[in-house]
Amino acid sequence: METRVLGVSDxxxxxxxxxxxxxxxxxxxxxxxxxxxxEIKLGIELDGDSHFQPGAxxxxxxxxxxxxxxxxxxxxxxxxxxxxxxxxxxEMIGREVLKRREQANTL
Numbered sequence: 001m002e003t004r005v006l007g008v009s010d011x012x013x014x015x016x017x018x019x020x021x022x023x024x025x026x027x028x029x030x031x032x033x034x035x036x037x038x039e040i041k042l043g044i045e046l047d048g049d050s051h052f053q054p055g056a057x058x059x060x061x062x063x064x065x066x067x068x069x070x071x072x073x074x075x076x077x078x079x080x081x082x083x084x085x086x087x088x089x090x091e092m093i094g095r096e097v098l099k100r101r102e103q104a105n106t107l
Contacts, residue, residue, distance in 0.1 A: 028067045033074070040100035041072045044093065048079040073100060 026036035026043070033043035050056060064074050075096055081089050 028070060028072065031063050031067060033067065033072070036072075037097070037100075040097060040104055041070075042096060042100050043067065043072050043074045045074055045076045046079055046082065047076055 026033045026038075034046050035044040036042070047060075060076075064076075067074055073096070075093065077089055077092075
């Protein structure tokens with residue numbers, strides 16, 4: 001299965017702690033996670049304009065609580081951060097991946 005992190009190049013992907021997240025969406029109940037790693041139960045959510053509409057913050061909070069009740073860690077990233085600071089976003093994801101892998105190894 002070919003995988004990519006946030007749809008960026010293979011070279012950049014290698015810099016993210018060898019983390020690979022499926023490029024397709026993943027469903028949890030009636031909710032969909034933008035990017036998800038089954039191996040380490042890490043979900044990446046990209047937040048665009050719709051997340052700043054009235055009522056969206058409460059909806060996101062309830063949605064995130066439901067998803068995290070399955071042991072899935074959700075990391076939220078603003079779309080503007082991806083556009084303006086991709087290297088920083090990838091570094092942050094890489095740190096989170098390493099942290100999740102370490103936690104999985106201690107269980």
